[in-house]
Amino acid sequence: MAEVVHMIDSEVFLAFSTYATIVILKMMLMAPLTAYFRLTRKAFANPEDAGMSKNEEEKKKMVRTDPDVERVRRCHQNDLENIIPFVVIGLLYALTGPDLHTALLHFRIFVGSRFIHTIAYVMVLPQPSRGLAWMAGMGATFSMAYRILTTALYL
Amino acid sequence: MAEVVHMIDSEVFLAFSTYATIVILKMMLMAPLTAYFRLTRKAFANPEDAGMSKNEEEKKKMVRTDPDVERVRRCHQNDLENIIPFVVIGLLYALTGPDLHTALLHFRIFVGSRFIHTIAYVMVLPQPSRGLAWMAGMGATFSMAYRILTTALYL
Amino acid sequence: MAEVVHMIDSEVFLAFSTYATIVILKMMLMAPLTAYFRLTRKAFANPEDAGMSKNEEEKKKMVRTDPDVERVRRCHQNDLENIIPFVVIGLLYALTGPDLHTALLHFRIFVGSRFIHTIAYVMVLPQPSRGLAWMAGMGATFSMAYRILTTALYL
Numbered sequence: 001m002a003e004v005v006h007m008i009d010s011e012v013f014l015a016f017s018t019y020a021t022i023v024i025l026k027m028m029l030m031a032p033l034t035a036y037f038r039l040t041r042k043a044f045a046n047p048e049d050a051g052m053s054k055n056e057e058e059k060k061k062m063v064r065t066d067p068d069v070e071r072v073r074r075c076h077q078n079d080l081e082n083i084i085p086f087v088v089i090g091l092l093y094a095l096t097g098p099d100l101h102t103a104l105l106h107f108r109i110f111v112g113s114r115f116i117h118t119i120a121y122v123m124v125l126p127q128p129s130r131g132l133a134w135m136a137g138m139g140a141t142f143s144m145a146y147r148i149l150t151t152a153l154y155l
Numbered sequence: 156m157a158e159v160v161h162m163i164d165s166e167v168f169l170a171f172s173t174y175a176t177i178v179i180l181k182m183m184l185m186a187p188l189t190a191y192f193r194l195t196r197k198a199f200a201n202p203e204d205a206g207m208s209k210n211e212e213e214k215k216k217m218v219r220t221d222p223d224v225e226r227v228r229r230c231h232q233n234d235l236e237n238i239i240p241f242v243v244i245g246l247l248y249a250l251t252g253p254d255l256h257t258a259l260l261h262f263r264i265f266v267g268s269r270f271i272h273t274i275a276y277v278m279v280l281p282q283p284s285r286g287l288a289w290m291a292g293m294g295a296t297f298s299m300a301y302r303i304l305t306t307a308l309y310l
Numbered sequence: 311m312a313e314v315v316h317m318i319d320s321e322v323f324l325a326f327s328t329y330a331t332i333v334i335l336k337m338m339l340m341a342p343l344t345a346y347f348r349l350t351r352k353a354f355a356n357p358e359d360a361g362m363s364k365n366e367e368e369k370k371k372m373v374r375t376d377p378d379v380e381r382v383r384r385c386h387q388n389d390l391e392n393i394i395p396f397v398v399i400g401l402l403y404a405l406t407g408p409d410l411h412t413a414l415l416h417f418r419i420f421v422g423s424r425f426i427h428t429i430a431y432v433m434v435l436p437q438p439s440r441g442l443a444w445m446a447g448m449g450a451t452f453s454m455a456y457r458i459l460t461t462a463l464y465l
Contacts, residue, residue, distance in 0.1 A: 014309035017247045021303045024240045028293065031236060045229055048282050074355055080235060080390060081341060085334045087243050088397050092327045127358050138338065148331045154324035169464035172402045176458045179395045183448065186391060200384055203437050235390060242398050 012103045016094040019107035020087050023114055027083050030076035033122070034069060041066040075121040079114065082134070086110050086141050093144035096151040110140040167258045171249040174262035175242050178269055182238050185231035188277070189224060196221040230276040234269065237289070241265050241296050248299035251306040261295045268292040322413045326404040329417035330397050333424055337393050340386035343432070344379060351376040385431040389424065392444070396420050396451045403454035406461040420450040 037043075043066035044050045050062035090110075094103065113136035120130035192198075198221035199205045205217035245265075249258065268291035275285035347353075353376035354360045360372035400420075404413065427443035429435070 011309060014307050017250070017303055017307050018309050020243060021247060021300050024243055025297075025300055028236075028240050028296065031293070046226070046279075048279060048285075051282055071356070076236065080239075081338075081386065084239055084243075084390075084394055085338050088334050088394075089331060092331060095327075124356075124358060127361055130358075138341070141338065142335075145331050145335055148327055152324050152327050154321060154328050166464060169462050172405070172458055172462050173464050175398060176402060176455050179398050180452075180455055183391075183395050183451065186448070201381070201434075203434060203440075206437055231391065235394075239394055239398075 010094075010097070011100050012098060013094045015100070015104055015107055016090050019111050020090060023083050023111045024087065026111075026114065026118065027076070027079040030072060030079060030118075034072045034076065037066070037069045037072050041068055043069050071124075072122060075118055078117070078121070078134070082137050082141070083114060086137070089141050089144045089148065092148050092152075096148055098147060106140045106144055110137050113137040113140070165249075165252070166255050167253060168249050170255070170259055170262055171245055174266050175245060178238050178266045179242065181266075181269065181273065182231070182234040185227065185234060185273075189227045189231065192221070192224045192227050196223055198224050226279075227277060230273055233272070233276070233289070237292050237296070238269060241292070244296050244299045244303065247303050247307075251303055253302060261299055265292050265295040268295070320404075320407070321410050322408060323404050325410070325414055325417055326400055329421050330400060333393050333421045334397065336421075336424065336428065337386070337389040340382060340389060340428075344382045344386065347376070347379045347382050351378055353379050381434075382432060385428055388427070388431070388444070392447050392451070393424060396447070399451050399454045399458065402458050402462075406458055408457060416450045416454055420447050423447040423450070 038045075038049070042050075042062050043064050044062050047059050047063050050059045090107065093106070113133045117130055117133035117137065119125070120133055193200075193204070197205075197217050198219050199217050202214050202218050205214045245262065248261070268288045272285055272288035272292065274280070275288055348355075348359070352360075352372050353374050354372050357369050357373050360369045400417065403416070423443045423446035427440055427447065430440035430443055
């Protein structure tokens with residue numbers, strides 16, 4: 001990690017900023033998508049959210065789980081479990097001064113794989129589409145982690 | 156993102172560090188709050204946690220879900236889904252060299268909105284208090300993401 | 311946070327990179343562990359994942375929750391709730407220019423405590439083993455947050 005300071009101004013860091021922002025925005029859009037399914041399926045987690053109900057009894061009925069809502073929530077959770085490690089590992093990786101083309105390849109594979117993962121999950125595409133997208137993302141993150149540990153190991 | 160190196164020493168970065176630390180600490184305090192509700196409601200997720208029970212049968216009964224515990228856990232989950240994107244986007248935003256007053260406005264709106272969100276969630280305040288707090292936080296993060304992508308786009 | 315720029319090249323930052331990468335990798339390995347338990351327990355979250363089933367009826371039966379799978383998922387969730395705050399706070403802490411030995415002590419206690427926490431959770435070790443491991447990790451993160459706020463407060 002020599003001359004790391006110069007790395008922050010580098011094209012690699014700009015590319016990281018761009019891809020990290022895009023994939024975090026994608027993750028954040030899972031929340032409005034969940035809200036959309038909650039409203040159309042009338043399945044809420046809190047009684048105070050069922051505002052369109054006429055009476056207390058109907059309100060209680062709307063506090064329930066719905067398969068479509070749960071599917072979007074699992075997709076959101078999988079994003080948390082994969083995108084956040086990518087952002088952390090990717091930031092440290094960008095500071096190790098990797099080759100620009102190699103770095104872009106990692107960032108593009110990861111971000112592309114997460115978009116495919118979301119489509120496969122929400123649209124219920126047959127396996128192994130979702131599984132392969134998940135693996136591609138994991139692979140990109142592991143590959144960047146490998147470079148960090150071989151470049152900058154300090155235990 | 157020109158002259159980014161100087162930005163790390165800047166007041167914007169100091170402000171980001173302060174607000175990010177405060178809001179992460181707020182998120183971490185959801186764990187003791189969950190523990191408090193688990194202990195007072197005697198509702199645990201693991202049989203080995205129900206240590207105050209007299210026998211095995213009573214222990215099994217304490218492995219159950221409780222509405223108050225689940226409410227705090229949903230609030231914690233919502234924090235994870237919103238505060239972590241803020242921290243990532245906010246860090247990259249601080250490196251784009253924004254105006255100090257604009258940056259402080261973003262950080263203060265976000266952190267304030269998350270405290271209001273937690274109070275509205277745990278105290279079961281009527282909607283749209285929680286919804287509006289959530290939206291204010293999302294808006295602040297989206298606004299910072301917009302600046303990153305317009306300042307430093309590199310695909 | 312004076313002379314922060316020099317800190318990025320420092321041994322503290324290298325140490326942070328190493329420990330953050332290791333503990334994030336540990337967290338990511340919870341996903342394959344969950345997959346292992348889902349396959350051996352035949353308990354899936356999505357019908358399209360139960361690919362080894364012979365017919366539709368058997369597929370529906372495999373969409374169920376299993377205590378072992380849920381235990382690993384809770385452990386993964388606890389990692390998200392604790393390791394991500396550590397990474398954020400740890401990064402900002404490393405930029406405050408702490409003493410190398412103090413910093414290493416914090417990083418080692420945190421990372422060690424999370425490995426013990428995972429073993430205690432998945433192996434169902436009797437309490438308070440898991441509780442103490444969780445507290446040690448929280449303590450290390452709180453201690454670093456305290457230094458950030460006392461060194462670089464800018465509200």
